[in-house]
Amino acid sequence: QVQLVESGGGLVQAGGSLRLSCAASGRTLSSYAMGWFRQAPGKEREFVAAISRGGGNIYYADAVKGRFTISRDNARNTVYLQMNSLKPEDTAVYYCAASSGTNHLRNLEYDYEGQGTQVTVSS
Numbered sequence: 001q002v003q004l005v006e007s008g009g010g011l012v013q014a015g016g017s018l019r020l021s022c023a024a025s026g027r028t029l030s031s032y033a034m035g036w037f038r039q040a041p042g043k044e045r046e047f048v049a050a051i052s053r054g055g056g057n058i059y060y061a062d063a064v065k066g067r068f069t070i071s072r073d074n075a076r077n078t079v080y081l082q083m084n085s086l087k088p089e090d091t092a093v094y095y096c097a098a099s100s101g102t103n104h105l106r107n108l109e110y111d112y113e114g115q116g117t118q119v120t121v122s123s
Helices: none
Strands: 003-007 010-014 016-024 033-039 046-051 058-060 068-073 078-083 092-099 117-122
Touching: 003 078, 010 078, 016 033, 016 092, 016 117, 033 068, 033 078, 046 068, 046 117, 058 117, 078 092
Parallel strands: 010 117
Antiparallel strands: 003 016, 016 078, 033 046, 033 092, 046 058, 068 078, 092 117
């Protein structure tokens, strides 16, 4: 069992930056590939980024490529999402998730998910 807790969300102006953190407990994070998702009001959940167990492979959604950076610190059992050049359309609840799967990062199925952290970008 893995418990995931996101933090770092908040209100920021367009063009600003935020760094989200996802802290894991229960099992070592290095056993899992990790992903970030988001869900805006009235919209379906959307994939944002994923990172392999060792951090050597990363995959981004086109909507965030070049602006967001996913990283992980397995020694701290934490995954990060650095978000730069934020836009109002990035407003959503952001969730991290852990996968024990071995598919390509864009096709992972996730076993655990956190409660989410709200990100609001004002124009």
